[in-house]
Amino acid sequence: MTLGGLARAILVFVVLTVLHFTLRPLLGWRAPIDFLLLAVLTASVRVRPAGAVVVGLLVGLAIDSLAPDTFGATALAMTLVAYVASWLKAVFFADSLPLNALFFFAGKWLFDIIYFIAEHRLFGVELVQQLVLWSPLSAAATAIAGVLVLVLMRPVLGPAPA
């Protein structure tokens, strides 16, 4: 990755992070868009898996600091999702929007599965309802938002590296 590409990736990462803390609370949806996960995913496909897991761990720990009772759950989920995303980046080399949407959807759903299992807050029916109903909805919203971000920032991001 060139220096310019790195700067652009950082820019997109910052923008998505800011959106996570501004637009998401403003919308207040029951199935929210996870801009932070989009930021991690878009960064992960542009770096090696080792870098991706570090980004995922740091972002996850930062988010975990807001909920100390489940400290580490987001970090674990982000780490795994970032590694998988970085490992699968060849799949999305074609820069196909549907594939990217699927990638975001799967990433968010996987993240929620890992997160809700790791945090040990929801059990039984509630956990199933969260993972089967609300998490896919949130993943769909995140995927749509991710596609929109890709479309809007294509001039900045360029095609995903191989």
Added chain:
Amino acid sequence: MARIGRASNRLDRVALAACAALSIVALALPAQVRDPIASSLRRSVVAPLLVLQERSELSRRAFLAHDAVVAARDSVALRAMKLVPLEEENARLRAIIGLGARLQWGFVPAEALHGKGVRDEFGLTLSAGSNAGVARLSPVVAPEGLVGVVDNVDPTMSHAMVWTHPDFRVSGMSEDASAFGIVQAHVAAGPGRYLMEMRGVPFRTSVKPGTLVVSSGLGGVYPRGIPLGRVIGETKTSETWARTYLVRPAVFPADVSSVMILRPDRVARGVDNVWASGMVSDSTVRRIVAAGDSMARTAALEEARARQAVQDSIVRDSLRRAGITPTDTTSPTPATPSPAATPVPRPAAPVVPVRRDTTFRDSAAIRRDTTRRPRRDSAIALPTPN
């Protein structure tokens, strides 16, 4: 090259394992270790992002609250719009309660039901009927004055002809009973149709504008003293032998919602001082104030008189000590001599008839004036006689 690739893969796996292990360790940390780490992250890295989130949530709250604020404002505006009619209705109800308290007995309260949609100008449906004691030709009154007369009675409801009806007549008179006439609706077009006219007032009698016209009690239908309206002025008619006056009615039937129906026994006993209680109370207050002034004036005069008497007594005592016989000008009553008042025996003199003069008086009389019992309300302590 392949070695480099394998090394990178190994590095990736090691990084993954390390990060995952760190995450699991973070999950398993005890609270006393976990909380300081989380707190330090919140205060450093996450703090600016939290500020952004806080502002966003405030914006969202303000956006959501805007609708609620607008709804509350609309509700308040709506209630404020309803407040004026409520206050007016409250005032009307207070007035009708006051009228009921003054009448005390012999009346039936009723609601005046206007026509469906369009208000009937000549009649009112009343929510009380013969079961409540309402009879035909019972006067219908409001706190302001006469509304009309019952012309049709059902067991539970009745119908009243209001004064705007062309056939309505009531014998009226001026408040001081100096002029009598027949009061009826003024038949005219435009705003004048909502006025009354008092017809048949003798030509030699003049009624000033503003004079209150009340029912005269003649005819037996309406008791004497129910306000009908106030004279606006004289109007010219073809009747040259009598005067006709325009009267502004005391009651506008369209504004009436609650009324009192006077029962026949109450009509027979009259309604004296029911509508005049305001005037009576005013004059009573005036009389009380005048009486209070009079009492104060009398007390002041008494006090001044006592002062004068004390001063006169002191002067006379001084003169007497100096050997001068004083004269009294304060007491009009002739005095009788007192033995104590004649310290020096007078020489024998021929008996001469004493001329009684109200302007001359000896000292005994003066002393008796000074020993007069002090008034209770006087603050002056009169000196005791020597």
